[in-house]
Amino acid sequence: MTHHHLQTSSALRRHPHSGFSLIEMAVVLAIIGTIGLGVWRLLPLIGDAAVNSGAAHTQLERAELALTGFARLHGRLPCPDVNGDGVEECGTTEQVGWLPVRTLGIVLPDRLRYGVSRQTAGAGDLAAAVARHTPRWPDGTTGTIVNGLDFCAGLRSAAREPGAAAISFSSGAPLAFAVAHPGSLDADNDGNLFDGDNRSASTFTDPTLAHSPIYDDHTRGLGFTTLAARLGCVEKLAAAHAAHRTAWADHDHYQVALAYETFRAFGVEVRSMNREMAIADVTVASIDLVMATATSLTAISVSISAVGSAAPAAAAAVIAVGAATTNTVFAGISLDNAIEALAKASSQHSAATAYRQRAALQAAASLARARRLDHGGLQ
Template identity: 35%
Template structure:
């Protein structure tokens, strides 16, 4: 074999060997922690922490206006029996594609505060959606009030004379609104349940055997550290029906992680105080507008009444004018009679005749003055009547504009309640 035909066999250099050993070393130390994640990826499980589970529960609350009931079995569906408040996370009910488990492939323990009450406004079952919150709203204003101008009376035909009639009281002024929000439930009802829960003394979802919580999620860690036969250590044991405090440090006897969400903390995270305050403010604005509408209605009624008074004065003046005319005719006729008697007397004008003529002249002058005064009053009262009707129209126009504003404020308050905590 010639030297040119020899095959050259070449091995690893020291540098390449060092790099290979380094990579193998990294893989040796990196693979064991990744084995649980690989297993979960192959099985379709989701590896989460207790905080991740808490965020998933918050998302469920925002979407469904309540917390899910725990899964007391293993099918991933919530079980909402009356006493079911502790179990596993109901991943199917929460809309997830796989069970929620920790990095070691173990299930979370989950508890939700449930404290129902026969009176919905006092109910504190966080896993049930109910119509607890209803802002106190004024009644709906059904329609405007009709104000009709009466026709002019005919004083010579008494049967045709009719007094103006005040319009009927609107039905909207009778009682508060009770039908606008009937059967309506949203996030504000969950907010009220949280408030009720802060005032309740009972409940089994407790942390450290004494403090109630809205919900609790427990990560069992990796092992049964306290060696009591289950993976949940200490007070997290299913035998206790309670949960340990979140601030217990890890030790050789405890490796659980606890996430506890308080009522006020959850309400703050959801924006409950601002949302409820916004709806109540809208309800107060609706009531303020409604009170202004009631004043406008009363004022319009007062203007109607004043118009009735003015028309009555005109009718009385019409009678006075007629009576003054008749009185003038009578006194003028009496004066003429007295003058005729005096002119035809052959024995001279007596004292009684003079007195009669004097009284007749005085009565006639007085009747003329009364007729003139009645005529002047008629003109003045006519102007006052027309001015009074203009006041009625102005009052009615204001009443209608405030009625529309009141209805708008009520609609705004109802829409604000419909938005729930999305204000």
């Protein structure tokens, strides 16, 4: 028994129990408690950051909607607010400043940095209402009303040639406009709430850049083609151009109809002259017939008195009467033909006049529709 007990004790010493001691468990619990306390203290900060991020995105979305609505209504983007009073300042060529909330008619809790492409060449200043879409109308006038179609034309030109002065994301993508929210902290501790590229004159940090200990801003911006798509520029410009081409086509059609009417009017004049000539021929033939008849009667009378010696003259007079009668008949037929031709020409002229009138109405309607689309802009 004693020997077995000694063997068991020796085995226990060789294979000690692998569990935690009370001291080890206390140390582990203390560490877990410290970590938990730290996490507990960070939870409000994490929650605040999430709330601030959501609020920033909401403000940027409202700003974007206000800017696109302003462009749709005024045919341009607003100029930046350079002195912080919320009103745009177009007296300078500044591309970047504060978002002009009072001009846009919105209220935001934070001041947002705003940039708009204000090139001096190429597409020009997107914050200026400039005539870029100037159709020439068939009546010789030119469209001079400045509205959203001119802005769309500017966006199209800017997309083709952005220019060195355009604002852009840090990735280099040129923008029609951009807006930046500073976040809740001066993350890079430089004394400016805006971090990274958002501090520079014409560059905004790309929205895809993740937040970090030195960056907590939020940005939003639209390129030229994207803004054009938001405004429906492609459809509106296509409709305006199609209406413009239709107006010109109907104008050309009217000119053809007018020329056709003129041609038919000339035909009436020719047929009228032919009728007058036919009437003259009938008159002359009738006179010839009367004279031939009188001559024939005289010859017959002389022939009877001369007891046959004037018979040849009488015969010739009778033949002349026959010839005059034939001429009179043919002159009458020619007159009938001339009258019929004049009636046909008059009918053709009337049809041509009606055709020209319909073409004129169509041309006027097409021109009115084209002008209506041009004047309507993006509305």
